[in-house]
Amino acid sequence: MKQKPLILVTNDDGITAPGIRMLVDIMKEIGDVAVVAPDSAQSGMGHAVTINNTLTLEKVSIDPDLANEYACSGTPVDCVKIALSQILDRKPDLCVSGINHGSNSSINVIYSGTMSAALEAGMSGIPAIGFSLLDFSWNADFEQIRPFVKKITDEALKNVIPTDVVLNVNFPKLKTDEIRGIKVCRQAKATWMENFDKRLNPHGKEYYWLKGEFVNQDKGEDTDEWALKNGYVSVVPVHFDLTAHQAIKRINNWDL
Amino acid sequence: MKQKPLILVTNDDGITAPGIRMLVDIMKEIGDVAVVAPDSAQSGMGHAVTINNTLTLEKVSIDPDLANEYACSGTPVDCVKIALSQILDRKPDLCVSGINHGSNSSINVIYSGTMSAALEAGMSGIPAIGFSLLDFSWNADFEQIRPFVKKITDEALKNVIPTDVVLNVNFPKLKTDEIRGIKVCRQAKATWMENFDKRLNPHGKEYYWLKGEFVNQDKGEDTDEWALKNGYVSVVPVHFDLTAHQAIKRINNWDL
Numbered sequence: 357m358k359q360k361p362l363i364l365v366t367n368d369d370g371i372t373a374p375g376i377r378m379l380v381d382i383m384k385e386i387g388d389v390a391v392v393a394p395d396s397a398q399s400g401m402g403h404a405v406t407i408n409n410t411l412t413l414e415k416v417s418i419d420p421d422l423a424n425e426y427a428c429s430g431t432p433v434d435c436v437k438i439a440l441s442q443i444l445d446r447k448p449d450l451c452v453s454g455i456n457h458g459s460n461s462s463i464n465v466i467y468s469g470t471m472s473a474a475l476e477a478g479m480s481g482i483p484a485i486g487f488s489l490l491d492f493s494w495n496a497d498f499e500q501i502r503p504f505v506k507k508i509t510d511e512a513l514k515n516v517i518p519t520d521v522v523l524n525v526n527f528p529k530l531k532t533d534e535i536r537g538i539k540v541c542r543q544a545k546a547t548w549m550e551n552f553d554k555r556l557n558p559h560g561k562e563y564y565w566l567k568g569e570f571v572n573q574d575k576g577e578d579t580d581e582w583a584l585k586n587g588y589v590s591v592v593p594v595h596f597d598l599t600a601h602q603a604i605k606r607i608n609n610w611d612l
Numbered sequence: 613m614k615q616k617p618l619i620l621v622t623n624d625d626g627i628t629a630p631g632i633r634m635l636v637d638i639m640k641e642i643g644d645v646a647v648v649a650p651d652s653a654q655s656g657m658g659h660a661v662t663i664n665n666t667l668t669l670e671k672v673s674i675d676p677d678l679a680n681e682y683a684c685s686g687t688p689v690d691c692v693k694i695a696l697s698q699i700l701d702r703k704p705d706l707c708v709s710g711i712n713h714g715s716n717s718s719i720n721v722i723y724s725g726t727m728s729a730a731l732e733a734g735m736s737g738i739p740a741i742g743f744s745l746l747d748f749s750w751n752a753d754f755e756q757i758r759p760f761v762k763k764i765t766d767e768a769l770k771n772v773i774p775t776d777v778v779l780n781v782n783f784p785k786l787k788t789d790e791i792r793g794i795k796v797c798r799q800a801k802a803t804w805m806e807n808f809d810k811r812l813n814p815h816g817k818e819y820y821w822l823k824g825e826f827v828n829q830d831k832g833e834d835t836d837e838w839a840l841k842n843g844y845v846s847v848v849p850v851h852f853d854l855t856a857h858q859a860i861k862r863i864n865n866w867d868l
Contacts, residue, residue: 397664399663399664400660400661400662400663400664401658401660402657402658402659402660402661402689402728403658403659403660403722403723403728404656404657404658404659404660404723405656405658405723405822406656406822407655407656407822408653408655408656410811410819410820410821411808411819411820411821411822412817412818412819412820413818413820433658433723434822437806437808437822437824438808438820438822440806441806441807441808442808442810442820463735463852465854466659466731466735466852466854467659467660467661467689472658472659475722479719479722479803480803480806507868508868511866511867511868512866514866515863515865515866517863518856518859518862518863520801520856521856521859523863524854537868538868540860540863540864540868541860542853542855542857542860543853543854543855545776545853547735547736550693550696550697550736551697552667552693552694552697552698554698555666561668562668562669563666563667563668564666564667564668564669564694564698565666565667566661566662566663566667566690566693566694568693591863591868592854592855593855593856593859593860593863594854594855594856595854595855595856595859596719596722596854597798597799597801598721598722598780598799598848598850598851598852598854599798599799599848599849599850599851600774600776600777600849600850600851601798603774603777603849603851604796604797604798604849606774607771607773607774607779607796607847607849608796609771610767610768610770610771611767612763612764612767612793612794612796612847
């Protein structure tokens with residue numbers, strides 16, 4: 357009998373977040389699951405990695421079905437690195453990250469700890485998928501998207517994700533039967549219009565809270581933003597070669 | 613007379629690092645300089661952003677020539693966001709980040725706070741360049757690369773960096789007259805082979821230090837790694853559309 361796939365599960369909301377617990381639950385139907393996830397919330401950590409501090413790794417048993425479940429003091433990227441180096445005795449067949457509480461569509465992919473963990477796995481040659489639900493709340497209803505997470509994971513294992521590509525999957529906040537299907541998309545061109553809330557602390561010193569407004573400048577109907585707004589699950593294949601290849605020729609005309 | 617360009621300077625090694633002081637010194641020859649940089653070292657922070665904590669901004673005067681110099685408690689990306697929103701009264705004509713103490717070539721671009729600051733500026737529509745010297749030491753000899761930093765910046769202002777493109781510039785650790793020139797390159801395909809140094813603290817509890825070995829798998833002579841190994845300055849145009857466009861068609865053949 358064929359060996360079950362080994363699936364590494366991580367996230368950025370922390371190991372106890374409902375999103376990762378749902379993802380573990382779905383992955384147990386598909387393969388052997390190992391969890392290495394942050395011991396606290398790590399949202400917005402991007403591709404941060406801990407180089408000037410130490411890391412700890414604590415064996416936990418949140419899900420008694422799992423032999424390998426660890427809480428790590430580091431970032432999502434640290435979790436993937438330490439899982440591959442210290443926990444798993446073979447290369448996993450898949451790494452899944454999430455399910456994130458909140459969107460990682462469009463430019464959010466750059467800031468996302470969820471997607472950075474998936475990208476880190478991809479950079480190590482492991483097929484990887486990041487899952488996010490467009491609902492920031494702790495009590496988001498992940499049950500609604502269960503069949504789609506299962507379907508995409510099954511297809512990714514069956515068809516093989518292209519080399520050096522990682523999937524960024526986002527789900528609209530809808531009921532299962534309201535979701536119109538799955539669309540493979542490009543990343544919409546969008547930005548955050550930054551703003552800061554300036555306040556005074558009790559000692560009269562100024563401090564700031566970052567806030568911002570997401571602005572989609574992209575009218576394309578082939579984007580993740582379009583898909584999500586229109587009731588579809590978006591799947592964006594992303595890569596980690598950041599070279600703007602088409603710009604090389606143009607800059608070669610400069611007098612450098 | 614034409615207005616001098618407004619140049620925002622930031623980095624990830626902290627506002628007092630010799631690399632940023634050299635960059636400020638060079639930029640003062642070119643335009644009006646404002647500095648907003650981290651109050652402490654932020655290496656390896658990637659595109660991290662501070663959303664679950666507050667930020668402080670302190671006016672400092674390390675360089676008495678500058679009217680706008682601020683130390684920020686956040687990440688390099690936070691520095692750019694807060695500079696644009698709270699400090700500068702107009703959009704800068706250029707944002708430069710660095711000079712980083714250490715390489716940001718190849719896959720390091722993903723982990724780099726220096727480059728994330730530059731990318732953040734680019735995402736806000738500001739021409740941006742990240743500069744890095746292949747010398748991790750605090751006493752790295754930045755004087756050797758001064759003419760090249762000046763040259764690239766002048767050319768970028770004159771020729772205009774393509775829209776949605778940011779330059780990732782790395783310098784070999786060589787004397788000025790040993791540097792063979794400047795090459796426009798693609799990002800080499802390379803990875804970090806991860807390893808961890810496992811230790812015991814005085815109370816017998818395990819902890820880890822991340823370490824790793826950089827492995828360049830790319831034999832191409834059009835890469836940044838090749839250029840740097842062969843005595844050239846590397847200039848890689850990078851972008852923030854992570855879509856693996858060529859993979860969309862292939863994944864559309866899956867049964868989703």
